[in-house]
Every structure is written in C-alpha cells, then in structure tokens.
Amino acid sequence: MEERDFFDERPESRTHTITCPHCGQPGEYEVSWLVRRKKAQLPRGADDRDRARFAKAQSYMVRRDDMLGCKNIRCRKRFDVTSIQSVAFI
Numbered sequence: 001m002e003e004r005d006f007f008d009e010r011p012e013s014r015t016h017t018i019t020c021p022h023c024g025q026p027g028e029y030e031v032s033w034l035v036r037r038k039k040a041q042l043p044r045g046a047d048d049r050d051r052a053r054f055a056k057a058q059s060y061m062v063r064r065d066d067m068l069g070c071k072n073i074r075c076r077k078r079f080d081v082t083s084i085q086s087v088a089f090i
C-alpha cells in the first residue's frame with residue numbers, strides 16, 4: 001500500500017503575511033499548498049504493516065509556491081518563500 005492511499009489530497013491556498021527581503025515591506029500573499037488529510041479509515045486490503053504505518057501517519061501539507069512577486073509597486077522583485085516551512089503538520 002502506498003502512502004497516498006492513506007490520505008485525501010487536495011490543493012488549497014492560504015494567506016500568509018510575508019516580508020519582502022528586498023524592500024522590507026510586509027504584505028499578505030496567497031500561497032498554494034497541497035493538503036494531505038489522513039483518511040478516517042484505513043482503506044480495504046491493508047495488512048498489519050499498513051495498519052502500523054497508518055496509525056503513525058499524520059495529516060500534513062506541502063508548500064507548492066517557492067517564489068512570490070513583491071506587491072510593493074516600487075519593488076516588484078521576486079523572492080524565495082523561505083520564511084514559511086515547506087512541510088507543515090496540520
């Protein structure tokens with residue numbers, strides 16, 4: 001059984017306040033995430049090993065955006081989204 005069999009996966013966007021490293025201006029940015037929510041029940045056909053892995057599995061989300069464009073019209077530079085972790089448990 002694959003890890004993806006344990007989760008329902010869907011894209012979601014969330015708003016984060018991020019400060020541009022070039023001009024220092026904070027702004028609200030929509031960041032897209034891939035959210036993997038643990039299924040309520042183990043899928044059919046699971047064996048003991050799958051059951052143990054499923055018990056340990058935790059819902060999480062993976063950041064899909066790596067770069068953002070600054071919203072400050074005097075800056076407009078692109079920067080890396082390093083202030084938000086790339087994987088977060090939910």
Ligand SMILES: [Zn+2]
Binds near residue numbers: 020070
């Ligand atoms: Zn900027």
